[in-house]
Amino acid sequence: MRSFKFLCLVFFCFNLSGYAQKDSIKSPGFLKFTHSVWVDSVMTTLSxxxxxxxxxxxxxxxxxxxxxxxxxxxxxxxxxxxxxxxxxxxxxxxxxxxxxxxxxxxxxxxxxxxxxxxxxxxxxxxxxxxxxxxxxxxxxxxxxxxxxxxxxxxxxxxxxxxxxxxxxxxxxxxxxxxxxxxxxxxxxxxxxxxxxxxxxxxxxxxxxxxxxxxxxxxxxxxxxxxxxxxxxxxxxxxxxxxxxxxxxxxxxxxxxxxxxxxxxxxxxxxxxxxxxxxxxxxxxxxxxxxxxxxxxxxxxxxxxxxxxxxxxxxxxxxxxxxxxxxxxxxxxxxxxxxxxxxxxxxxxxxxxxxxxxxxxxxxxxxxxxxxxxxxxxxxxxxxxNSSKAELLNRNLTEASLTVLRNESELLPLRRLDTLKIASISVGGEANYQFQKTLGLYSKINHFNIPYEATKAELDSIKNNISEFNLVIIGLHDDSKYPRNNMKISAEVQSFLKAIAETKKSILTFFKNPYSLANLEVAESASALILTYQDSKNSEDLAAQLIFGGVGANGKLPVSIGEKYKEGDGLIISGGLRFKYTLPEDANMNAKFLNRKIDSLMQQAMDLKAIPGGQILVARDQKVVFHKAYGSQSYSDTTKVKLSDLYDLASVTKITSVLPALMKLKDEGKFSLEAGIDAYLPYFENSNKSGISMRKILAHQAGFKSWIPYWETTLRRNGTYKWKTIKKDSSARFPVKIAENMWLFKNYQKEIFKQIKRSDLEKEQKYLYSGLAFYLFPSIIEKLSKEEFTSYLDANFYDKLGSTSLTYNPMKKYDLDKIIPTENDFFFRKRTIHGKVYDEGAIMMSGVSGNAGLFSNANDVAKLMQMYLNNGTYGGVNYISEATLEEFTKYQFPENGNRRGLGFDKPSLDERSLNGNTAISASDASFGHTGYTGTMVWMDPETKLLFIFLSNRVQPTRDNTLLYKLNTRTNIQQILYDAIIE
Structure with a gap:
């Protein structure tokens, strides 16, 4: 970065000195050698x-x-x-x-x-x-x-x-x-x-x-x-x-x-x-x-x-x-x-x-x-092909992006929860980078048509996009060079114009700008982006521009008939959402980062600590590393994709309950000093009555670590009790645990009862407990007067564009897009695939504050980045800075408790290689880990975000090699080591 700034300084100093002298001519430097000793000596040898x-x-x-x-x-x-x-x-x-x-x-x-x-x-x-x-x-x-x-x-x-x-x-x-x-x-x-x-x-x-x-x-x-x-x-x-x-x-x-x-x-x-x-x-x-x-x-x-x-x-x-x-x-x-x-x-x-x-x-x-x-x-x-050169290439493309129209300040897109988006690539292919990058920001339905699409093809898309309120059109170039011609048929042009006239639309033009002169849809689109050529970088960055990952300040270098004049171009601000870029863009060493992380992940897979995983690294809201590794499980060869969903396990705590509680606190509906019985009167007169929410969230309440709820469903001989689980569903047994396993409808009350009756530790000191997180969804529903998952979707996930963050993923996704977890030999007696691994969570219909959420790394990262941004992301403020500061600081350090409110924090003792986080993680950092082999961590001091998703519970939860190798925190340390000061 320093060298780049120096080059810029050299250039501008030149402009202010020699080049400013318009009447003088600077002599080419090589002329001083025309009579050098070497030139003279060579001349004597030449006929x-x-x-x-x-x-x-x-x-x-x-x-x-x-x-x-x-x-x-x-x-x-x-x-x-x-x-x-x-x-x-x-x-x-x-x-x-x-x-x-x-x-x-x-x-x-x-x-x-x-x-x-x-x-x-x-x-x-x-x-x-x-x-x-x-x-x-x-x-x-x-x-x-x-x-x-x-x-x-x-x-x-x-x-x-x-x-x-x-x-x-x-x-x-x-x-x-x-x-x-x-x-x-x-x-x-x-x-x-x-x-x-x-x-x-x-x-x-x-x-x-x-x-x-x-x-x-x-x-x-x-x-x-x-x-x-x-x-x-x-x-x-x-x-x-x-x-x-x-x-x-x-x-x-x-x-x-x-x-x-x-x-x-x-x-x-x-x-x-x-x-x-x-x-x-x-x-x-x-x-x-x-x-x-x-x-x-x-x-x-x-x-x-x-x-x-x-x-x-x-x-x-x-x-x-x-x-x-x-x-x-x-x-x-x-x-x-x-x-x-x-x-x-x-x-x-x-x-x-x-x-x-x-x-x-x-x-x-x-x-x-x-x-x-x-x-x-x-x-x-x-x-x-150095990273530095490739970053420059991307920066040049980014700086060239030109916006010629932006009606009602449509760009960059805001309020994603109000948009139902379709994208149509004309002349492109299904896997073009443009649509891939668009999909990183929100749920989008993609369509592709050739330049000379048939009426049947156009009618089919017309019917399919009727329900969408925003259409993003990418007009691609299939030639090596951006020639000044248009191959698009009159029928396709008419089709695109009709869309632009009836819906909000964004036209991204990946062709020679002169071609716009003969394109009618360009006059009707709500927003018009010009990239001048069709390349992987131009497609990637144009998509990022639409969602505010990058901005635009390019100016048209040529006039286009009477429509647009040289110098036209609107300024669009970036930095609204993630920028997907290269490590050097965030002052990190790409070669070091890739080599070290790849090596540690390969080691973990070779030793069968994990079959595969996803890793996302962001710094300063720039995603600089986003990779999928290995296979979904040891038993097949299905490769992990970046879009695949992992069981987040206890990371669910900070991705579901915590954002809701922080928002409710900001609204004055939730108090950290109130006891659990203030929100759930059921706990009045119990041994948990009056214990503050602060102590509960900091794991300082003396609650038992966990309760094996599933054991109450079994007889001594290992068969299921007739009043708890049946093979077929019915009105009394509507909760699906697995195929041919249906749970009694009121079993949640049994879970609450066991939590209420459970003993407390003799001392209120740090002991990690998930018990209260089974209760929090009910508290949140009571305070918000909304169903828990609907509340999360409406107030967080839909607005963030984190559409894969979901409970019960099989309601939305095919099974092959969901990573399997463990082979359960003691309760469900089958491979767990598509449902939460946690027995307590599945017994609560898959919806719990302790576990149950599924997601890919990219969508988890959006919520975590919101935390890093002091409660703001995508132009929306979700949580106040003061509340985030309160939840993410040490709560009871004087008692040796390293926890924040719900969040984990670095150890209070001297850091070690086998600690819960990287040695270099600051005291301000926070995050959480999950039993399935997940980890998310944020560090405000270095603006680092680390997402690690895996299914280490393959083949069973007894596989603890990931912990022994300390793969997650070793990789996290690499992020700090990769920072270029």
């Missing part, structure tokens, strides 16, 4: 032909076979070419080949790549940053500078030295087929500023950038790869618009400029491509604009320059026009021969060739090739 060859760069590929490799080696050894530009391939193959080619070359080769959006533009298994049009939406150009730094590191890591980027064309033609999304936009000033930011990141970290495509390729509807575009603007217009970014980036000291293949009559009336035009290159670029750096041609195999020009001859003409470096020369021997002829004819002097050769060699020294070493392949994959 005239070899000096020409230094000006030639040919195309190389790392995804082609041995024949191609030998062709390149021949050019390197025999023709002595100066460099290579690498196209498609992979990083390992690329480095191996570059090392081989360097070994074969007398003079180190200059390596280039088109890495406009990072080396992922050309090499597989590497990072692709957002396209430049996405970056054009950014309001913080220091992020672009940081991208330049990372791209520079990656280019050098694969043994290359030049980046043919940035594109500083002003894209003011929506029909532009070749620049378009590769441009920062239509605002010349912003194009210049962002181009300079990218350039500085590259150049200040040892990679030579080349601004392209001079003199400006933005206002054309012809692709120069296939024909010669003609630009008919006046010189005044060119000076004012197209040339502006080049002028500014030259002043800022860029090292290279690439010349495009364009016919620009206002600059050269002869009709020759600009690549071959001496008035444009030598006259305008060198003399008028004062550029002294490297001038490189666009690819010399493009139709824009090769038409009517033969190989070799066209290369000679490019050199005569003033270019220093020929890119993608098709016939190297012919090119060298033609240039030699030109020297002999006096069309160009040997000194001019030598000066350009020195310039190439100076660049080689500037990038360190005078001290060349082969590139090491060790850890190259990890180096090119």
């Amino acid at each position: 005239k032909e070899e000096r020409i060859a230094q000006l030639i760069m040919v195309a190389a590929y790392s995804n082609r076979g041995e024949e191609h490799k030998q062709e390149i080696l021949k050019l390197v050894k025999k023709q002595k070419i100066g460099g290579l530009i690498f196209f498609q391939g992979g990083p390992v193959r690329q480095v191996k080949l570059m090392n081989k080619y360097q070994e074969a070359s007398n003079v180190p080769l200059l390596g280039a790549i088109d890495a406009e959006w990072g080396i992922g533009m050309r090499l597989d298994s590497t990072i692709s940053y957002p396209f430049q049009m996405s970056l054009g939406a950014l309001q913080n150009d220091s992020l672009i500078y940081a991208m330049g730094v990372e791209v520079a590191k990656q280019i050098k890591r694969v043994g290359l030295h030049l980046n043919f980027a940035p594109v500083v064309d002003v894209n003011n033609n929506a029909a532009n087929p070749v620049i378009n999304f590769r441009s920062f936009g239509e605002n010349k000033v912003k194009v210049a500023e962002k181009g300079i930011a990218y350039m500085l990141g590259l150049q200040e970290h040892g990679v030579l950038p080349t601004a392209k495509h001079f003199p400006g390729h933005g206002d054309t509807d012809t692709d120069s790869h296939y024909a010669l575009p003609r630009i008919m603007h006046s010189r005044a217009r060119l000076d004012n618009t197209e040339l502006y970014p080049f002028r500014e980036i030259i002043k800022a000291g860029i090292g290279g400029v690439m010349v495009a293949h364009l016919d620009v009559p206002a600059l050269d009336s002869t009709g020759v491509p600009s690549t071959l035009s001496k008035p444009i290159i030598s006259g305008l670029l060198k003399e008028e604009l004062g550029f002294q750096g490297l001038i490189v041609t666009d690819a010399m195999n493009m139709k824009g320059v090769t038409k009517d020009n033969s190989p070799g001859v066209v290369d000679k003409d490019a050199i005569l026009a003033g270019n220093d470096l020929l890119e993608f020369t098709e016939d190297v021997p012919k090119a060298i021969e033609e240039i030699k002829k030109a020297i002999k004819k006096g069309l160009i002097s040997q000194k001019e060739i030598d000066d350009r050769c020195r310039k190439i060699l100076a660049i080689k020294q500037w990038v360190g090739l005078n001290k060349y070493k082969p590139i090491d392949l060790k850890n190259i994959g990890k180096d090119l």
Whole structure:
């Protein structure tokens, strides 16, 4: 984080100093080496032909076979070419080949790549940053500078030295087929500023950038790869618009400029491509604009320059026009021969060739090739895909998100309990990241339709979404690049428009912004989000934007017809709910976190302490680790999914009873000093009468630890008593314990009776007891005048979006989505799957304050984060800060009691590796563990949240290996160790 802040400071200091001097031109740094000792020494070894060859760069590929490799080696050894530009391939193959080619070359080769959006533009298994049009939406150009730094590191890591980027064309033609999304936009000033930011990141970290495509390729509807575009603007217009970014980036000291293949009559009336035009290159670029750096041609195999020009001859003409470096020369021997002829004819002097050769060699020294070493392949994959680089990638995407409409401040969504949400992905697939991330925030029904859906498909979805009051539409892009076209049929467009006109709707557009001009639904949607391209990051972060996990402040970089203007964009605040991100975003070490947690979980599974589990880690309301491990049980191979539900066991206490009691306390309906008999008169005149709720919740009341209620259902011979359990249900036996096990309807009274009659300990000191938690639901119902589970749903779970937090999960979920617990050999005599493991809880119809809740880690985390946020989450205040502070502090520490009110706390004694929580957990931290192998813990001081869900009671509750290994608290300690100070 410190290094990133330093980079930003460097960038802004530059803006305030050298770049602010508009009338001065900063000279490219490599020029100081043109007459260095090393350059002089190399020059003495080169023949005239070899000096020409230094000006030639040919195309190389790392995804082609041995024949191609030998062709390149021949050019390197025999023709002595100066460099290579690498196209498609992979990083390992690329480095191996570059090392081989360097070994074969007398003079180190200059390596280039088109890495406009990072080396992922050309090499597989590497990072692709957002396209430049996405970056054009950014309001913080220091992020672009940081991208330049990372791209520079990656280019050098694969043994290359030049980046043919940035594109500083002003894209003011929506029909532009070749620049378009590769441009920062239509605002010349912003194009210049962002181009300079990218350039500085590259150049200040040892990679030579080349601004392209001079003199400006933005206002054309012809692709120069296939024909010669003609630009008919006046010189005044060119000076004012197209040339502006080049002028500014030259002043800022860029090292290279690439010349495009364009016919620009206002600059050269002869009709020759600009690549071959001496008035444009030598006259305008060198003399008028004062550029002294490297001038490189666009690819010399493009139709824009090769038409009517033969190989070799066209290369000679490019050199005569003033270019220093020929890119993608098709016939190297012919090119060298033609240039030699030109020297002999006096069309160009040997000194001019030598000066350009020195310039190439100076660049080689500037990038360190005078001290060349082969590139090491060790850890190259990890180096090119670091967490830091991926976080930057996400930050760039997040900063580009643009909201063009937000009626009635719909975004970010609030009051989830009032919304019934459907999502429709158009052109997407069922498992697209957009819908996956949406599902992390609330219950959503997902639908998918193709671009040309049939009437039957559309009618089916129309019928299915009739009951929903909010529809989220994701319009996806199935192409590699965000082209300016629409594949959506008129029927689908009409269908989407009808939805937007009749329901609240959010349209998320994952395509080229120009395409919005022909999309009618964009005018009708309640909210409109633009991501500029379709990627895993853009889908993930757009979904997070909708729910307030992240915000948006992007501005449209281009105008879209008359609908939207360049600069449009609304500011949407984030931080409302969880942000799902990478550990580095919360100043945690991702590599350490993943390696250590994975290792401990694997150990626990290998030793059969647990068959699997879920872990969620959040810091500062940022989910930085969210993984599922292993299988649902030892007896099958069903893998645990992040959406699977676990039996929370005693974690139920702090996820059901405690939030309700805290809310009721805030409302003045519940007092910690009142006795249990004040709320349940049944306990008057019992030995528990007058014992305060404070003591009860702090486990300081002297209650027995537990009562085996189920034993009262059995005869001495182990069979069930006729008055307690039957094989079939009836009005008198309506409580289902398991298949063919139905409990007497009034058995809850028996449980209450046993609690009432139970003895108290001789002293009121700390003894963990769950007895009162069987009673609390009745207290809560009495005080709230609502059914317990309905009260929790309405006041907490539905508002939080914690829809998997539920009692009796089989009422809502299929069995395969619920993790099994133990094999019960003593009461139910079967595998417990889909019902609570706790005997007392199942005998209370599965609803108890002691146990009974099921959930996945993600939904538990929302409630726990609310606690960490002092009672607030998603814009809703649930509990007062004062009440939370009271419940989460030590209550009776003077008696050696570490408990809060319902919450567990760290040990009061000296911490140990085998303690109830991590050694580094602060005294302010709080949480709870569960008998099934669950643990949740929150630490306000470090803003850490830890959720651990498992079913350690597999195969039976006698399996205590999880405790012996201390897996949960060992993992929790890793979280503290992973924090980067």
